[in-house]
Amino acid sequence: MASYYFPLTIKDAMYIFNGDRFLDFIDTKKFKNDVAAEFDVSEEVNKLEFADYYSSLKKSYSAETIDFIFFENIFYSHLKNIYVDQILGHPNLQIDFFKEKVKKLIDKINIKDTIPAALHSYMSEDGFYLMDSLNISSINTTFIAGYDYNTEKGSVTSARFLFVEVVPKKIQGVDYFIAGIELDFTKNLVLTMIKNITELKKENNVTPTTTHQLHKTVVNKVLYTLGISLKEIDVKDDRKGMYDFCKYLDNALLEDLRTEVKSRTSKPIRASVDKLNKSLFTDDKSLNGIDKSDLNKKIQALLLSYYIEYNIKPTELVKKAKKQKLVGYPTRIKFTSNKSSRSSTQSSNSKQPVSASDMFHSLYFSFEQALELDNWSISWFTDYLFTDEEKTDVIQTTIYSTSKQFRVVFRPTRALNKEIIHYVIDQINSYR
Structure with a gap:
């Protein structure tokens, strides 16, 4: 148990539980499990209505510890x-x-x-x-x-x-x-x-x-x-940090696949671009070297999309991320490109990386050249200590960065816990 000083708490013969308004903020099953980890509570007491259950706990066990557990469950x-x-x-x-x-x-x-x-x-x-x-x-x-x-x-x-x-x-x-x-x-x-x-x-x-x-x-x-x-919010630095974080996760997951697609297609793509350039443009209005290089990259990104669609299931990408001990994978991105245009794309659900979406790859060139990431969603592996490679359970968060606030929203309906919250915030802050 944490080393917080135990505050004053109420325990007397006339005690009646009066905290019903706080019950909307806890998961009673989780609370009972947390109590059971500290005390040997009888099955008879566990079956009581919550008010009677709580009153019984405070009369039989350390009132300070019971209230501490209640406090942390609300928190x-x-x-x-x-x-x-x-x-x-x-x-x-x-x-x-x-x-x-x-x-x-x-x-x-x-x-x-x-x-x-x-x-x-x-x-x-x-x-x-x-x-x-x-x-x-x-x-x-x-x-x-x-x-x-x-x-x-x-x-x-x-x-x-x-x-x-x-x-x-x-x-x-x-x-x-x-x-x-x-x-x-x-x-x-x-x-x-x-x-x-x-x-x-x-x-x-x-x-x-x-x-x-x-x-x-x-x-x-x-x-x-x-x-x-x-401190005042530095929205430019925050969005740059979030872009770097998202880009790192994307590169770590797909770098080997991009390398493979590039090695197998770079020559035919380059030849095709030269041929298309001659077919569409006259000599005095043909694509310059930078535009041809950009077109090469866009075609490669689209080919990677098809390569993943035909060869790799979204669940396999998730398993790959876990095997590589990544904290998780992006599921939604909203960014501003270097031409000041705004784009966004997302996967179908929290259990699929956005990299499994063909729309992501069609926007990849713009994302790679992006200036900032306005908001994005990431699914985090709950087994963040990586004790079991097969465990791919995740919780999803969305991160919002504005000039007035930096906010992390946890999306799952299930109850969280202190450890996962602190882990997620620490990981995100390491990029700010």
Whole structure:
């Protein structure tokens, strides 16, 4: 288990689970499996309704550990829109100084009439997990539901905050709009993880109803209060980095096939281009050397498309990527060419590389000359430690790069986990 300080938690004889609004953000089966990895829970308890099950756990086992598991399941299961920001400046990270900033944040956001006064004493700068005790329905109430931190040699190295805003639905009732905020001061990184909630009603001009708006709220209300400033997004560098990443994966997967097609077709293609040039153009208007070379490359790319279609199944490309220990393979690309034209192509699903698509190869010459990659999708092997060459299970992400944000969206409906999220973000950031 992680070495986070165990925060305050509620456990008493009158305890009642009150965290139903958070259940939309976890996978209960995964939660129970995570609990079972720590404690020997009877089958009788496992069959209880979740509220009774959770109450029984807290009465029988370490309440702090149970709440920690609940916290991480909310944090890393379905908050799949991840905004990645780099820290420019931060407060003094010595433990006492940092906790003073956190106390200021708690006083500003949590200590209010819409939060039960009986819970205020638990909301400590030392940390707390109160997701199971907070059932807030007052519209536009914001609060921190859980917070913990980690230290090394007297300084805070990381901290996590579960930020919630109560937002009205368009029809009736309210929803929790949640952002998991992870601060990594070692990597100077902020991850803001949000689940996209539909059918929210904008009560006033400040009510966030989109992930972009909630991310902005986090920056203004949480990070600013903590004294954390962010680097400006360098969209040109980000898009160049994503292009380099995508190009690397494409080359690693197809370089040998391109070499084979080129060695077997370069002479006849060159002869055909010369013949077509003479057939279509007069001597004073014939193709110049650069245009003939470009036409050669375009024809080779199209021939590679047919070569793959007739000889290699998409599943074989996936197995090849896994055998080569690639992190995954691109499934969709949207790019701007050096002639400022925009193009995009994609595979039929997350289990097929975009290189299995004939459209990709028809656009390959433009992609090779591209200036930047606006957004793209990649399927990642979940066996990222490469323990089993036959295991080709993947999860798909789409990466968006704009002048205002850098965002990674995890596409699968299944619950994620902390390890795969951190792995994916680390791999992507290595190219930024």
